[in-house]
Amino acid sequence: MAVTIAKERWTSKVNELVLGAEPNVVKVGGDATLPFLFFEGEMPNRPVVALEVLDMEPEDWPDILKAPFEGVLGDPAAWAKKNVEYGADLVCLRLVSAHPDNKNASPEECAKTAKAVADAVNVPLIIIGCGVEEKDAEIMPAVGEALAGKVALLGCATPNNYKTITAACMVNGHSIVASSPLDINLAKQLNILITEMGLAANRIAIDPLVGALGYGIEYAYSIMERARLGALTGDKMLAMPVICFVGQEAWKAKEAKASNDETPEWGDQTRRAILWEVMTAVTFAQASGAIMVMRHPESCKQFKAHIDKMMEPVKY
Amino acid sequence: MGLTGLEIFKQLPKTNCKDCGQPTCLAFAMALASGKASLDQCPHVSDAAKEALDSASAPPIALVKVGTGEKAIDLGNETVLFRHDKRFEHMTGIAVSVCDTMSADEIAAKVDQINKLVFDRVGQVHSVNLVAVGNGSGDAGKFAEAVKVAAGKTEFPLVLMSEDPAAIEKALEIAAARKPLVCGANAANVEAMTNLAKKFDVPMVVRGADLNELAALVEKVVGMGFKQIVLDSGAREVNRVLADQTQIRRQALKRFRPFGYPTIAFADNEDPVQAVVDAGVYIAKYAAIVVIKSADPADVLPLITLRLNIYTDPQKPIAVEPKVYEIGNVTPDSPVYVTTNFSLTYFCVAGDVETSRVPGYILPVDTDGISVMTGWAAGKFTPEKITEMLQTSGIADKVRHRKVIIPGGVAVLSGKLQELSGWEVLVGPRESAGIASFLKQRWL
Ligand code: B12
Numbered sequence: 001m002a003v004t005i006a007k008e009r010w011t012s013k014v015n016e017l018v019l020g021a022e023p024n025v026v027k028v029g030g031d032a033t034l035p036f037l038f039f040e041g042e043m044p045n046r047p048v049v050a051l052e053v054l055d056m057e058p059e060d061w062p063d064i065l066k067a068p069f070e071g072v073l074g075d076p077a078a079w080a081k082k083n084v085e086y087g088a089d090l091v092c093l094r095l096v097s098a099h100p101d102n103k104n105a106s107p108e109e110c111a112k113t114a115k116a117v118a119d120a121v122n123v124p125l126i127i128i129g130c131g132v133e134e135k136d137a138e139i140m141p142a143v144g145e146a147l148a149g150k151v152a153l154l155g156c157a158t159p160n161n162y163k164t165i166t167a168a169c170m171v172n173g174h175s176i177v178a179s180s181p182l183d184i185n186l187a188k189q190l191n192i193l194i195t196e197m198g199l200a201a202n203r204i205a206i207d208p209l210v211g212a213l214g215y216g217i218e219y220a221y222s223i224m225e226r227a228r229l230g231a232l233t234g235d236k237m238l239a240m241p242v243i244c245f246v247g248q249e250a251w252k253a254k255e256a257k258a259s260n261d262e263t264p265e266w267g268d269q270t271r272r273a274i275l276w277e278v279m280t281a282v283t284f285a286q287a288s289g290a291i292m293v294m295r296h297p298e299s300c301k302q303f304k305a306h307i308d309k310m311m312e313p314v315k316y
Numbered sequence: 317m318g319l320t321g322l323e324i325f326k327q328l329p330k331t332n333c334k335d336c337g338q339p340t341c342l343a344f345a346m347a348l349a350s351g352k353a354s355l356d357q358c359p360h361v362s363d364a365a366k367e368a369l370d371s372a373s374a375p376p377i378a379l380v381k382v383g384t385g386e387k388a389i390d391l392g393n394e395t396v397l398f399r400h401d402k403r404f405e406h407m408t409g410i411a412v413s414v415c416d417t418m419s420a421d422e423i424a425a426k427v428d429q430i431n432k433l434v435f436d437r438v439g440q441v442h443s444v445n446l447v448a449v450g451n452g453s454g455d456a457g458k459f460a461e462a463v464k465v466a467a468g469k470t471e472f473p474l475v476l477m478s479e480d481p482a483a484i485e486k487a488l489e490i491a492a493a494r495k496p497l498v499c500g501a502n503a504a505n506v507e508a509m510t511n512l513a514k515k516f517d518v519p520m521v522v523r524g525a526d527l528n529e530l531a532a533l534v535e536k537v538v539g540m541g542f543k544q545i546v547l548d549s550g551a552r553e554v555n556r557v558l559a560d561q562t563q564i565r566r567q568a569l570k571r572f573r574p575f576g577y578p579t580i581a582f583a584d585n586e587d588p589v590q591a592v593v594d595a596g597v598y599i600a601k602y603a604a605i606v607v608i609k610s611a612d613p614a615d616v617l618p619l620i621t622l623r624l625n626i627y628t629d630p631q632k633p634i635a636v637e638p639k640v641y642e643i644g645n646v647t648p649d650s651p652v653y654v655t656t657n658f659s660l661t662y663f664c665v666a667g668d669v670e671t672s673r674v675p676g677y678i679l680p681v682d683t684d685g686i687s688v689m690t691g692w693a694a695g696k697f698t699p700e701k702i703t704e705m706l707q708t709s710g711i712a713d714k715v716r717h718r719k720v721i722i723p724g725g726v727a728v729l730s731g732k733l734q735e736l737s738g739w740e741v742l743v744g745p746r747e748s749a750g751i752a753s754f755l756k757q758r759w760l
C-alpha cells in the first residue's frame with residue numbers, strides 16, 4: 001500500500017549566518033524545513049558547537065568539568081586552543097572578569113584578552129560579556145574593534161544595551177546575539193530594533209535564554225519550535241538562527257553537580273553530567289537550535305556524533 | 317471530532333421524531349458536532365451510519381492499554397504535532413530490556429535494577445514503565461523461561477519481543493493475564509501473530525519493512541478484526557526513526573487510518589551514550605514506547621526528566637500550595653526560608669534543606685506557579701507578598717526568632733522586605749544547593 005508522504009510547503013526559510021573569516025568560516029541556519037526533515041526541505045548547515053572559555057578561573061565548576069582543562073584554566077588563549085583540539089567548531093569567550101563583583105576589568109583589558117584568544121585559534125569566535133547590561137555596553141565597542149575583520153558573534157544584546165553593541169558590530173563587521181527571555185514577541189521586538197539601526201537581519205542570532213533539562217527546557221523548546229514555524233511561514237523577524245547557552249545551564253543543575261557520594265541512586269556523576277549537557281543540546285537541536293554553547297569536551301564529541309547521524313538525509 | 321453538523325445530519329434518519337430530546341434531526345446533528353450530545357441518544361440511527369460516525373469521531377490516534385492494575389499504561393490518544401498547540405497526552409512509556417540469552421540469575425538481577433529506577437521529581441514519583449524480554453536465543457523454551465523469571469520479579473507490564481509465534485504462544489501461556497505487549501507481527505508471521513493476540517486479548521506491535529508495508533500490514537490486521545495495535549516502521553537509525561515517526565504522527569492527524577495508532581521505537585544504538593541520546597529524540601518526537609537496554613540510573617534519569625518536561629501541560633505550571641512546610645523535626649529556633657510556589661522551585665529548595673540536615677520551615681509565596689527570577693521579573697514575588705506570607709501563614713507563632721532567608725537571586729528585595737515586615741532578612745545563596753554551606757557560615 002503506497003503511503004502518500006505528508007510534506008508541508010513552507011514559503012520561507014531561516015537566514016544563513018556566516019561567522020569567521022575565510023577560509024575558516026562556519027555557517028549556520030539556512031534551513032527550509034523543521035529540523036532534520038530532509039524529505040521536506042533543505043538543511044544546508046549542521047548545528048554547531050562552541051566550547052566556552054572564561055577569562056577567570058571558574059569557581060563553581062565541578063571537578064569533572066575542570067579536569068579536561070587542567071593547566072589552562074587561568075590562560076584563556078591556551079584554553080581556547082585546547083577547545084579547538086577537543087573538536088569545537090567555535091570558541092565562546094566569556095568576559096566574566098568585567099563583572100563589577102569580580103575584577104571589574106576595563107574595556108581595554110577585555111579587548112586584550114579577546115585579541116589573545118583570537119590570535120591563538122583560527123575557528124570563529126563568540127564573545128560574551130559579563131551579563132551586566134551597562135558594563136557589556138562599555139566593553140563591546142573595545143572588543144569589537146580589537147577583533148575587526150574576524151567576523152565574530154558579540155553579545156548579549158538586550159533592549160537596554162543593544163544600541164552600543166549593534167554599533168560595535170556594524171563598525172567592525174561582526175554579528176550580534178540578541179537575548180530575550182523566552183518570549184517570541186520580545187525576541188521579535190529586539191530583532192526589529194537592531195535591524196532598524198541598520199544591521200542586516202542575517203547578522204543576528206536569537207538567544208531565547210534557555211533553561212536546562214529539568215529546569216525549564218520545555219519552555220525554550222516550545223519557543224524555538226514556534227519561532228521556527230514563524231520563520232518558515234515568512235516572519236522575517238523570527239528567521240534568525242538560534243543560539244543556546246547549554247553549558248552554563250546544564251552545569252548549574254543538581255543532577256550535573258551532585259557527586260557519587262551525595263546521590264548514589266543517580267548513578268555515576270561523570271556519565272550523568274555529560275548526558276545532562278548532551279541531552280539538553282540534542283533536545284534543542286530537535287527544536288531548531290543552531291549554535292550550542294557547551295562546556296565539556298566529551299559533551300561536544302557526543303553531540304557532534306549524534307548530529308553526524310541526523311545530517312544523513314532521509315528522503316522518501 | 318472533525319465532522320460538521322451537516323455531515324452528521326446526512327447520516328441521520330431525518331424523521332424529526334424528537335426521541336433524542338432535540339426538536340429536529342438537524343438540531344441533534346449540531347449538538348453532536350459541538351460535543352453537547354452523544355450518538356446513542358438517537359435510538360434510530362442505522363448500524364452503518366453508526367459505524368461511519370463512530371470512526372469519524374474517534375480520536376485520530378487510538379488509545380491502547382498495556383498491562384493491568386496500577387502499573388498499566390495508556391498509549392496514544394495524541395491530538396497534536398507540537399506541544400504548544402495543546403499538550404501531549406500520554407507520556408512515553410520507557411521499557412528496559414533483558415534477553416533470554418542471559419542466565420536466569422542475570423535476568424533476575426537486571427529486573428531488580430529496573431525495579432529500582434524510581435526517582436522523585438517535583439514531588440512526584442517517576443519511574444520506567446515496562447520490562448521488555450528479548451528472544452535473542454531464538455529458542456521458544458528459553459524465551460518462555462526468561463518471561464517467567466521477569467514476570468515473577470516485577471510488577472511492570474511486559475513487552476514480549478519475539479517474531480516467532482511459537483515462542484510468543486508459550487510466553488503468553490505464562491503471562492497473558494498481565495496483558496503484555498506482543499512484539500510482534502511482521503509480513504512473515506502476521507496471521508499467526510494476530511490470531512494469538514486475539515486469542516489472548518493482548519495488544520500487539522505491527523512492524524513493516526517501511527511505511528508502505530506497515531500500512532498494508534495494519535490494514536490486514538484490522539481486517540482480521542484486531543485493533544489493539546502499536547506501530548513500528550522498522551526504522552532503527554535515529555535519523556530514519558525521526559522521519560518515520562513524524563510521518564506517522566502527521567498522517568494520523570490527517571486521519572490516514574492505518575497510522576492512527578501509538579508507536580514504538582527502539583534505542584539500540586551500539587554506542588551506549590548515543591543510545592540514550594537517540595531515546596531522548598524518540599521521547600521528544602512522538603514515540604509512545606521507547607525500548608532501551610540500559611538500566612543505569614545515570615542513563616535513565618535524564619530520559620525520565622526529559623519525558624516529564626516534554627509532556628507537561630504548557631498551559632499549567634505545576635504549583636504547590638502556599639503554606640508553611642516543615643522539613644524535619646523543626647523547633648522554634650529553626651531557620652525560615654521563603655521561595656515561590658512553582659513546584660520545581662519549591663522541591664529544589666525542600667530537597668536542599670533536607671540535605672542540609674538542619675530542620676527548617678519553607679514558605680512558598682503564591683506566584684501563580686512561576687520561578688523565583690521569573691516571579692520577581694513579573695512582579696509576583698515582591699516584598700509586599702512575602703510580608704503578607706510572613707504575617708498570615710502562622711509562621712510567626714511557630715518560631716521564636718524573626719529571621720527570614722531569601723533566595724540570593726532576589727537580594728535586591730531585602731531592604732524593602734526588612735522595612736515592611738520587621739523581620740531581619742538574610743540573603744541566601746543563589747542556588748538552593750548552597751543552603752548547607754550557607755547555614756554553616758550564617759546560621760549555626
Ligand atoms: C522557564 C522560565 C520562564 C517561564 C516560566 C516558568 C515558571 N513556571 O516559572 C516563562 C516562559 C513563562 C517565563 C516568563 C517570563 N520570564 Co522567565 N525564565 C525562565 C527560565 C528559563 C528558567 C526559570 C526556572 O524555571 N528556573 C528553575 C527554578 C528552579 O529556579 P528558581 O526558581 O530561580 O530557583 C532556584 C534559585 O532561585 C534558588 N532558590 C529558590 N528559592 C530559594 C529560596 C532560598 C531561601 C534560597 C537560598 C535559594 C532559593 O534555588 C533554586 C534552584 O537552583 C529563566 C532563565 C534561566 N535559565 O534560569 C528565565 C528568567 C527567570 N525569566 C525572566 C523574565 C524576565 C521573564 C518574563 C518577565 C519575560 C517576559 N517574557 O515577559 C516573563 C514573566 C512571566 C509572567 N509574566 O508571568 C528573566 C528574569 C530576569 C531577571 N534577572 O530579572 C530570566 C532570568 C531570564 C533572563 N536571563 O532574562 N520565564
Ligand code: SF4
Pocket residue numbers: 328329330331332333334335336337338339340341342344345357358359360361
Ligand atoms: S432521535 Fe434520531 S431520528 Fe429522532 S429526531 Fe433525534 S436524531 Fe432525528
